[in-house]
Amino acid sequence: MAAELSELLGPGKVSIREADLEVHAADKWYAKSLPDLVVFAESTKDVSKTLGYASEHGIPVTTRGAGIGYVGGCVPVEGGIVLSLARMKRIIEINPADGVAVVEPGVITVELQKAARALGWDYPPDPASLKECSIGGNIATNAGGPRCLKYGVTRSYVLGLEVVLADGRVMRCGGRVHKNKTGFDLCGLFTGSEGMLGIVTEITLRLIPKPPARAMLAAVFPDFPAAAAAVQAILNRGHLPSALEITDSFTLAAARKRLGEQKLPPGEAHLIVEIDGRPAAVTSEIEEIRALLEELGALRADLAADEAACEEIWQMRREFSYSLRDTGLTKLNEDIVVPRSKLVELVEFARRMEEDTGIPVACFGHAGDGNIHTNLMVAGFEDPVTREKAEHALDQLFAWVLDHGGAITGEHGVGLAKKPWIRQALGEVSFDVHRSLKDALDPQGILNPGKFLD
Amino acid sequence: MAAELSELLGPGKVSIREADLEVHAADKWYAKSLPDLVVFAESTKDVSKTLGYASEHGIPVTTRGAGIGYVGGCVPVEGGIVLSLARMKRIIEINPADGVAVVEPGVITVELQKAARALGWDYPPDPASLKECSIGGNIATNAGGPRCLKYGVTRSYVLGLEVVLADGRVMRCGGRVHKNKTGFDLCGLFTGSEGMLGIVTEITLRLIPKPPARAMLAAVFPDFPAAAAAVQAILNRGHLPSALEITDSFTLAAARKRLGEQKLPPGEAHLIVEIDGRPAAVTSEIEEIRALLEELGALRADLAADEAACEEIWQMRREFSYSLRDTGLTKLNEDIVVPRSKLVELVEFARRMEEDTGIPVACFGHAGDGNIHTNLMVAGFEDPVTREKAEHALDQLFAWVLDHGGAITGEHGVGLAKKPWIRQALGEVSFDVHRSLKDALDPQGILNPGKFLD
Numbered sequence: 001m002a003a004e005l006s007e008l009l010g011p012g013k014v015s016i017r018e019a020d021l022e023v024h025a026a027d028k029w030y031a032k033s034l035p036d037l038v039v040f041a042e043s044t045k046d047v048s049k050t051l052g053y054a055s056e057h058g059i060p061v062t063t064r065g066a067g068i069g070y071v072g073g074c075v076p077v078e079g080g081i082v083l084s085l086a087r088m089k090r091i092i093e094i095n096p097a098d099g100v101a102v103v104e105p106g107v108i109t110v111e112l113q114k115a116a117r118a119l120g121w122d123y124p125p126d127p128a129s130l131k132e133c134s135i136g137g138n139i140a141t142n143a144g145g146p147r148c149l150k151y152g153v154t155r156s157y158v159l160g161l162e163v164v165l166a167d168g169r170v171m172r173c174g175g176r177v178h179k180n181k182t183g184f185d186l187c188g189l190f191t192g193s194e195g196m197l198g199i200v201t202e203i204t205l206r207l208i209p210k211p212p213a214r215a216m217l218a219a220v221f222p223d224f225p226a227a228a229a230a231v232q233a234i235l236n237r238g239h240l241p242s243a244l245e246i247t248d249s250f251t252l253a254a255a256r257k258r259l260g261e262q263k264l265p266p267g268e269a270h271l272i273v274e275i276d277g278r279p280a281a282v283t284s285e286i287e288e289i290r291a292l293l294e295e296l297g298a299l300r301a302d303l304a305a306d307e308a309a310c311e312e313i314w315q316m317r318r319e320f321s322y323s324l325r326d327t328g329l330t331k332l333n334e335d336i337v338v339p340r341s342k343l344v345e346l347v348e349f350a351r352r353m354e355e356d357t358g359i360p361v362a363c364f365g366h367a368g369d370g371n372i373h374t375n376l377m378v379a380g381f382e383d384p385v386t387r388e389k390a391e392h393a394l395d396q397l398f399a400w401v402l403d404h405g406g407a408i409t410g411e412h413g414v415g416l417a418k419k420p421w422i423r424q425a426l427g428e429v430s431f432d433v434h435r436s437l438k439d440a441l442d443p444q445g446i447l448n449p450g451k452f453l454d
Numbered sequence: 455m456a457a458e459l460s461e462l463l464g465p466g467k468v469s470i471r472e473a474d475l476e477v478h479a480a481d482k483w484y485a486k487s488l489p490d491l492v493v494f495a496e497s498t499k500d501v502s503k504t505l506g507y508a509s510e511h512g513i514p515v516t517t518r519g520a521g522i523g524y525v526g527g528c529v530p531v532e533g534g535i536v537l538s539l540a541r542m543k544r545i546i547e548i549n550p551a552d553g554v555a556v557v558e559p560g561v562i563t564v565e566l567q568k569a570a571r572a573l574g575w576d577y578p579p580d581p582a583s584l585k586e587c588s589i590g591g592n593i594a595t596n597a598g599g600p601r602c603l604k605y606g607v608t609r610s611y612v613l614g615l616e617v618v619l620a621d622g623r624v625m626r627c628g629g630r631v632h633k634n635k636t637g638f639d640l641c642g643l644f645t646g647s648e649g650m651l652g653i654v655t656e657i658t659l660r661l662i663p664k665p666p667a668r669a670m671l672a673a674v675f676p677d678f679p680a681a682a683a684a685v686q687a688i689l690n691r692g693h694l695p696s697a698l699e700i701t702d703s704f705t706l707a708a709a710r711k712r713l714g715e716q717k718l719p720p721g722e723a724h725l726i727v728e729i730d731g732r733p734a735a736v737t738s739e740i741e742e743i744r745a746l747l748e749e750l751g752a753l754r755a756d757l758a759a760d761e762a763a764c765e766e767i768w769q770m771r772r773e774f775s776y777s778l779r780d781t782g783l784t785k786l787n788e789d790i791v792v793p794r795s796k797l798v799e800l801v802e803f804a805r806r807m808e809e810d811t812g813i814p815v816a817c818f819g820h821a822g823d824g825n826i827h828t829n830l831m832v833a834g835f836e837d838p839v840t841r842e843k844a845e846h847a848l849d850q851l852f853a854w855v856l857d858h859g860g861a862i863t864g865e866h867g868v869g870l871a872k873k874p875w876i877r878q879a880l881g882e883v884s885f886d887v888h889r890s891l892k893d894a895l896d897p898q899g900i901l902n903p904g905k906f907l908d
Contacts, residue, residue: 053774097795098824099685120692144633153633155642171883175793178823179598179607179864181646182872183881183888188609188642192635212692232551238574238666238732278692278742281735288732337631341551369632370552407726410633418636425636429625433895434637436562440894441887 002037002061005081008049013040024064024082029072031416035062035082042087044162044201050083051199051446052168060449061144063195065105065137068129070333071415073140073194077450083289085136088201096121100159100176102203105136109143122210124151127317142192144411146243146274149368151208153411155191160204163190166442176204189437194413195448197441202212214242214276215286216310219293219301220267224248227269228343230296231367234289235274241289243274244368247320248347250377251362254323255316263316267299271367272317274310281386303327324362330381332390333364333373336401337410340370349400350374357393371410398425414452455513456491462503467494478536480519483526485870489516489536496541498616498624498655504537505900506622514903517649519559522583524787525869527594527648531904539590542655550575552629554613555659559590563597566659576664578605579867582772593654596646598865600697600728603822605662607865608706609645609866614658615643620896627689629649630658643891648867649902651895652672665730668696669740670764673747673755674721681723682797684750685821688727688743695743697728698822702801704831705816708777709770717770721753723746725821728764778816784835785816786844787827790855791864794824803854804828811847825864841874852879868906 003185006014015021015038024362026032041047054061060080067074089106092116101123103112109130116123126145127133133143139161144153160174161184173186190198221227227246234241247255247270256264264270271293275285286303293301304310324331338346350361365373376393380386398408398421408425409418423431431453438445439454445454460468469475469492495501508515514534521528530536543560548569555577557566563584570577579744580599583585587597593615598607614628617640627640644652671693675681681700688695701709710718718724725747729739735899740757747755758764778785792800804815819827830847834840852875854893862879869887877885885907892899892907899908 080634085575087577095691095795098793099689109666120690142639148633152606155639156606165883165887169883172881173884175861176793176859177825177864179602179820179825180793180861181596181789181863181865181867182861183868183876183884184651184891185596185609185639185642185646186884188645189891190638191642192639197638207693209689209692211694235553235663236550236574240663240665274827277731278735278739279740281732284734286733310772329791335635337633339552339554339630340632341549366633371633405630407629407631407634407636409593409635410631412634413635414637427626429619429623430627430637430640433625433640434618436521436807436894437638437643437891440890 005037005039005050005053008053009039009046013042013046015040024084025075027067027069027072027074029070029415029417031072031075031446033075033077036077036079038082038084039085040084042208044164046201047083047164047201048168048170050081051164051166054081054446055167055444058444059446061446062448063199065134065140066108066132068132068413069137069141070412071414071417073415075416083199091115094119098176098205099178101207103135103203103205105134105200105203107135109133109135109138113309116207117210118299120210121207123157123205123207125154125157135203136200139191139203140194141411141413144371146366148243149244149340150240150242155188157206158187158191158203159206161187161190161200162202163200165196165198166444166447172202178206194415194451196438196451198446198454213279213282214274214310215282216304217273217286217290217293217301218313218315219271219298220265221269221271221298221409222267224269224347225344226297227271228367230293231343233292233296237292239285239289241273241368242276243272245272245317245365246343246367247361250360251320251324251364254327255320258323258326259316259319265300272313276314320364324375324377327377329377329379330386332376332378332394334394334397334410335371335410335412336374336397336406337369338401338404338406342404342406343367343370343372345404346372353393353396357389359390359393416451417453458490459493459504459507461654463493464621465501467496467500478538480531481521481523481526481528483524483869483871485526485529487529487531488533489530490533492538493538494538494541498618501537501618501653501655502622502624505618505620508535508900509621509898510647512898513900515900516902517653519588519594520562520586522586523591523595523869524866525871527905529870531870537653541785545569548573552630553632553661555661557589557657557659559588559593559654559657561589562713563587563589563592570661571664574664575661577611577659577661579608579611589657590654593645593657594648595865595867598825600699600820602907603698603820604694604696609642611660612641612645612657613660615641615644615654615657617652617654619652620898620901628658632660648869648905650892650905650907651901656707667733667736668728668730668764669736670758670767671727671740671744671747671755672758672767672770673725673752674719675723675725675752676721678723678801679798680751681725682821684725684747685796685797687746687750691746691870693739693743695727695822696730697726699726699771699819700724700797700821701818702816704814705774705778705808705818708781708816709774712777712780713770713773719754726767774818778829778831781831783831783833784833786830786848788848789825789866790828790860790862791823791825791866792855792858792860796858797821797824799824799858807847807850811843813844870905
């Protein structure tokens with residue numbers, strides 16, 4: 001197979017080196033499975049030839065971007081070919097006059113953001129891993145991030161795609177226009193399809209004029225319900241922040257150990273508010289919100305009025321994650337979403353679950369859209385008994401989330417991690433529809449097999 | 455058939471009255487075809503039963519909302535059942551705490567907007583027909599409008615759907631959460647599917663905090679290129695207006711006849727800019743833009759600083775359409791989209807086409823997203839020779855648009871009007887993919903048959 005593919009693609013694009021197979025066996029989740037070989041595609045033609053070959057021979061193809069997904073989405077569980085798009089990393093065009101960027105899938109998200117900002121434009125989606133993840137991976141999982149509250153997820157920026165279908169045919173959908181009702185929403189269908197319907201080889205993305213200013217507040221509240229009430233009050237007063245991040249007491253305690261009491265004074269909940277827009281507008285709006293937070297019982301609300309101060313707050317926010325790692329426990333990071341009115345109930349449930357199972361639970365995340373990262377902090381995860389206990393706790397969590405109108409994944413995708421719960425989450429009819437669509441576009445089932453529809 | 459369906463659905467829901475058949479034979483486009491009967495569904499169960507019956511007997515079902523589409527999308531070209539959702543018009547819930555509205559498909563768009571605004575929240579999509587069109591129709595065509603530049607089209611607001619499939623099964627996708635990566639983007643697939651994949655019976659929509667203030671500028675420029683350059687300059691300076699509407703000289707001349715020279719002083723192009731946000735922010739930003747427009751050669755820029763003045767400008771903008779009707783000519787309103795950098799080229803092409811064909815062309819619309827309504831103003835459209843000439847002119851227009859990276863429809867949909875050009879617009883591979891998806895979800899082809907995939 002390697003010889004035939006090398007012949008087909010030309011030299012230097014196919015590897016069966018053990019080190020390469022190792023690297024391409026896993027993402028950031030814990031599952032691992034070696035592929036038979038890795039193809040490093042350098043063009044749409046390479047992808048098309050590889051899929052033509054794979055469909056002819058019925059070989060599984062698992063596509064891989066930067067490989068930093070959190071759900072095992074690019075783990076080649078049935079072996080075969082891992083098709084790496086990492087070499088397809090050209091920013092083909094940043095075009096302010098059309099308000100678009102055209103990129104290959106291997107472009108690292110932050111590189112696109114930098115290139116756009118250098119011209120006074122912006123690509124808003126900002127997954128936490130934006131310095132490592134690729135646009136192709138963002139498309140596969142329809143990645144989100146804090147700013148999606150105001151600006152929408154990856155899908156909101158996908159104007160056009162070039163997609164290689166399972167049989168190697170190359171399709172284009174959408175284009176470099178900002179509105180398009182030509183047929184069905186194929187851009188939407190392929191965005192978030194986790195490599196199971198086709199392989200995206202070129203992306204036309206919408207850019208927006210970069211808001212020239214931003215400002216932030218970092219506030220501490222006596223308890224979580226008070227912080228959650230502030231989230232509602234901010235929105236109810238007509239503000240639409242570019243980020244609204246909440247953090248619970250468990251996370252804060254861990255963060256205090258790392259950052260010191262000075263940065264995080266006493267209080268059981270933390271809230272970050274970011275406003276962006278024109279400079280004068282931002283200054284007055286952030287003051288309005290500060291007054292509102294004080295009125296609502298914030299113990300402290302630190303203002304970040306310039307770029308550097310804002311970055312400091314975001315840096316602190318990122319430290320929250322590291323603080324949880326400092327605990328030495330295995331962090332099962334579940335990107336669940338609840339209806340925004342259920343934030344407090346979710347955290348109360350997490351506390352009860354903690355008592356029942358003995359597994360600490362840390363909640364923090366995007367409060368504005370109800371997307372709260374709920375982290376089960378597991379000691380001794382390698383032990384099968386512990387692992388079973390953790391999985392049972394996840395069962396409880398997801399059952400509660402679904403019972404309360406929530407979603408089991410907001411931005412990481414299903415992959416392997418959420419596969420056990422997908423039928424329950426979708427319902428039987430929707431699951432059947434998924435299968436029909438999969439069969440229509442990949443009748444042999446060679447694209448990322450072994451994932452949530454198998 | 456009528457008797458059997460009446461039996462199945464209960465009294466008062468099935469009609470074969472000629473007046474009813476007449477009303478349900480057409481939308482705002484000129485095609486017309488009588489159905490065999492009309493079903494007035496009052497619940498999801500009614501829709502499900504009707505589709506169960508239709509699929510069992512292989513009867514065409516054409517779904518209808520408010521019936522004011524512009525492309526013949528709900529014309530029952532193969533007869534059978536017209537399934538009206540007009541009676542399903544309950545606003546089930548407006549829930550600010552979750553930031554959602556739950557509605558039935560027959561709700562008139564403006565009614566939802568009013569209900570949301572009464573609580574200080576907003577549903578931004580604003581198709582020109584929002585006082586007559588229904589949310590279900592907006593979903594079918596993924597409707598847009600002026601504010602979509604800043605706020606996105608209908609799709610950006612669809613969080614959850616209840617859909618009745620061709621065989622009568624009821625499916626739910628998405629939900630009342632603001633982020634959701636559970637499986638494929640089925641909400642996106644059904645939004646814009648023009649009644650060909652399933653029938654939407656309940657919709658959960660995202661609401662946003664209503665921006666408390668807005669202001670507008672109505673500016674006249676010496677020529678169209680100057681107005682188009684202003685569009686680019688506004689965006690390049692980091693402004694993201696909630697609307698940016700451009701109008702060409704033909705439309706202005708017609709409007710002057712109706713409105714008088716006072717409202718529309720000399721100048722060959724007109725530009726409307728709307729800014730929304732916090733009151734202080736809006737005031738300062740609109741002044742920045744006014745200064746910019748003057749710097750860029752605007753002959754006049756009238757400021758509307760309050761709600762009443764803004765409404766007056768929008769009223770004037772609506773009069774532009776009526777002015778074209780005043781000409782007594784048949785208006786073929788084509789909602790094409792071009793990459794934003796091609797606005798001037800489009801209008802130049804329209805002028806050349808006008809010279810070549812003798813058919814006047816009026817261009818105006820959503821400049822920010824390149825969605826320019828291009829109206830062929832035809833005298834004596836009833837005459838077959840004239841009609842052929844007009845269709846030939848449309849051929850030229852769409853060929854030019856596709857050659858220049860544009861789209862043949864931005865917000866009206868394909869329906870019957872754009873059917874002759876859809877293969878060319880999609881390309882063969884994408885067309886095949888459309889067919890595969892259609893076959894997967896509607897294997898008998900009973901949903902809105904005779905439209906763009908047949």
